[in-house]
Amino acid sequence: MGGGQPVVQNSLTMDEVWELYRPDIEEIESHIRRNLNSEAPLINEIAAHILDGGGKRIRPLLLSLCSRLTGYIPKDDLVLGSLIEFIHTATLLHDDVLDEATLRRGRPTARRIWGNRASILAGDYLYSRAMHHIAAFKNHEVNDAMALACKRLAEGEILQLCANRQPLLPEAEYLRIVEYKTGALLAAACKVGGLMGGVSSLQAEELYRFGLNVGIAFQLADDWLDYTADERNLGKTLGQDLMQGMVTLPLIHVLPRLQADERKSMVAKIERNAIEEGDLLRLTASMHEHGSLGYTRTRSREYIDAALSNLTTFDDSTAKRALIVVADYMVNRDS
Amino acid sequence: MGGGQPVVQNSLTMDEVWELYRPDIEEIESHIRRNLNSEAPLINEIAAHILDGGGKRIRPLLLSLCSRLTGYIPKDDLVLGSLIEFIHTATLLHDDVLDEATLRRGRPTARRIWGNRASILAGDYLYSRAMHHIAAFKNHEVNDAMALACKRLAEGEILQLCANRQPLLPEAEYLRIVEYKTGALLAAACKVGGLMGGVSSLQAEELYRFGLNVGIAFQLADDWLDYTADERNLGKTLGQDLMQGMVTLPLIHVLPRLQADERKSMVAKIERNAIEEGDLLRLTASMHEHGSLGYTRTRSREYIDAALSNLTTFDDSTAKRALIVVADYMVNRDS
Numbered sequence: 132m133g134g135g136q137p138v139v140q141n142s143l144t145m146d147e148v149w150e151l152y153r154p155d156i157e158e159i160e161s162h163i164r165r166n167l168n169s170e171a172p173l174i175n176e177i178a179a180h181i182l183d184g185g186g187k188r189i190r191p192l193l194l195s196l197c198s199r200l201t202g203y204i205p206k207d208d209l210v211l212g213s214l215i216e217f218i219h220t221a222t223l224l225h226d227d228v229l230d231e232a233t234l235r236r237g238r239p240t241a242r243r244i245w246g247n248r249a250s251i252l253a254g255d256y257l258y259s260r261a262m263h264h265i266a267a268f269k270n271h272e273v274n275d276a277m278a279l280a281c282k283r284l285a286e287g288e289i290l291q292l293c294a295n296r297q298p299l300l301p302e303a304e305y306l307r308i309v310e311y312k313t314g315a316l317l318a319a320a321c322k323v324g325g326l327m328g329g330v331s332s333l334q335a336e337e338l339y340r341f342g343l344n345v346g347i348a349f350q351l352a353d354d355w356l357d358y359t360a361d362e363r364n365l366g367k368t369l370g371q372d373l374m375q376g377m378v379t380l381p382l383i384h385v386l387p388r389l390q391a392d393e394r395k396s397m398v399a400k401i402e403r404n405a406i407e408e409g410d411l412l413r414l415t416a417s418m419h420e421h422g423s424l425g426y427t428r429t430r431s432r433e434y435i436d437a438a439l440s441n442l443t444t445f446d447d448s449t450a451k452r453a454l455i456v457v458a459d460y461m462v463n464r465d466s
Numbered sequence: 467m468g469g470g471q472p473v474v475q476n477s478l479t480m481d482e483v484w485e486l487y488r489p490d491i492e493e494i495e496s497h498i499r500r501n502l503n504s505e506a507p508l509i510n511e512i513a514a515h516i517l518d519g520g521g522k523r524i525r526p527l528l529l530s531l532c533s534r535l536t537g538y539i540p541k542d543d544l545v546l547g548s549l550i551e552f553i554h555t556a557t558l559l560h561d562d563v564l565d566e567a568t569l570r571r572g573r574p575t576a577r578r579i580w581g582n583r584a585s586i587l588a589g590d591y592l593y594s595r596a597m598h599h600i601a602a603f604k605n606h607e608v609n610d611a612m613a614l615a616c617k618r619l620a621e622g623e624i625l626q627l628c629a630n631r632q633p634l635l636p637e638a639e640y641l642r643i644v645e646y647k648t649g650a651l652l653a654a655a656c657k658v659g660g661l662m663g664g665v666s667s668l669q670a671e672e673l674y675r676f677g678l679n680v681g682i683a684f685q686l687a688d689d690w691l692d693y694t695a696d697e698r699n700l701g702k703t704l705g706q707d708l709m710q711g712m713v714t715l716p717l718i719h720v721l722p723r724l725q726a727d728e729r730k731s732m733v734a735k736i737e738r739n740a741i742e743e744g745d746l747l748r749l750t751a752s753m754h755e756h757g758s759l760g761y762t763r764t765r766s767r768e769y770i771d772a773a774l775s776n777l778t779t780f781d782d783s784t785a786k787r788a789l790i791v792v793a794d795y796m797v798n799r800d801s
Binding site: 170171172173174228229247248249251252253255256259262263265266267269271274275279281282284285288289292293 | 560563564586591595598600602616619642
């Protein structure tokens, strides 16, 4: 976004947003700890390990901000925020098993400490713990939004699994995976926040779209980062997505633009999981040459613009300004 | 139960129950197929594989019977039955990954055909698909009962994981694991059935207890079968539970009754996962000598008696008689 694009004049910075909502984030943290009350001590231990892993609580923050767009302070937004973080954490636990990951944010993954079985079950528990607590709010729209998000998350993951090493994945299909895998839970967070704050059905739908657009923009920014990270010396290895067989937007954009023989060779290597350092460098050079990275960045910004336009139905407020800052922050991260 | 113990005169047999409810079971099957409508074809394929694996649909049958205790035919019991089967199937998919199982009911497990990743995700999908559809019924008590069951299932599994190779597990702790792992979903099926049929809160609670008691009885019958199966030449290997590190009631009963040195040696071997054929034979002989198998069988029957007493609040009806037959059948299976 750079400067000036937000649709309302916005003097807040992300640091100021964190500062402004620090008491709320702290209360969310305390709900997270209080709700980790399984009768199985191992579940609490595993969940605490990953929940204390330095996540930024973006989903609870978005939920809470959306709940305050109508101007009054709702009652249950912070509890629901803690529960949406449980669901997010459940996906991380299962993801680490699926990816056989050994590190998350620089710390050993739960599966490395407690094994795959315990990680799968702790994930199952966090999902159902959250859904059970959410049911207690007796709000049908909230139940529906949360259960739909969980369904989409699982579908997105499995669609992605099927798309692994499929370099000729159409862009529209890829965007659907991103929508389900990354957008759905953010969309639910924003919609549920709005519902807690008493927005109209139409506004709840706009908040759903807002979260969905922010989520897609966030993932596309991630795709772009993956192929440009080394240029900014961030200690990240370039092209990790591809090395893991993941097909993302820059690759989808560049492949049809390669010479036929090179394209054929790259496609075959990706399908066989045989991409080497040299291939990666050639592909990245081609991405620069054909504007694939710029294209990805532009698409990401378009989704953020769409997200901001979803907020026009709401009057100016601190919460709305903060939402715009958070949306902007999510695609302008450096890592 | 043998003959005569059912609390009402009951001329039905299990075969007659299946025959009587065949159209309902067929409709449940058609709901199962219709609801397998993920946008990810791989999910439908995996789910169909395991759902077509010859399961008896006991949970949907119990749900449906409980919904008819009040004498009228409810509308949504068969759909809900299909959804409870989705949840049960999700647990089987995850169980097979946890146990690294290669066969289920004589067919290759989903994880063997499609891998662990796809099995975990298909399980996640079936859980959340069911919860999303259940939310659409907009019945808070149903939401609560189903979400609680899912939470208990995960807790029971993880408690069992922690109890693996812990031969000195107290009986009460073991029974809690059984209650969560096996009882909770059957309890939810029966309670939800009752709710659909419009029973009172008190009756819904009795149906919950009925399902819980049937579930515990079922598991204890299974524990007993595992140490006696070979005697009836059923082609089942004796003591499979123990060989997999699972501590069950016959073992919990016999261990304190062994001579101190033998007990110490057995405990150490179980903890080290070093039980051999000879140990198993000695343990089984001791179980016969000390009445541990009879004790397990008696406990199982006590839970069935308790279950039957949970039905006394309902007037005599075909559905009630069928419930009694099903409960009896679940602990008098041969395999």
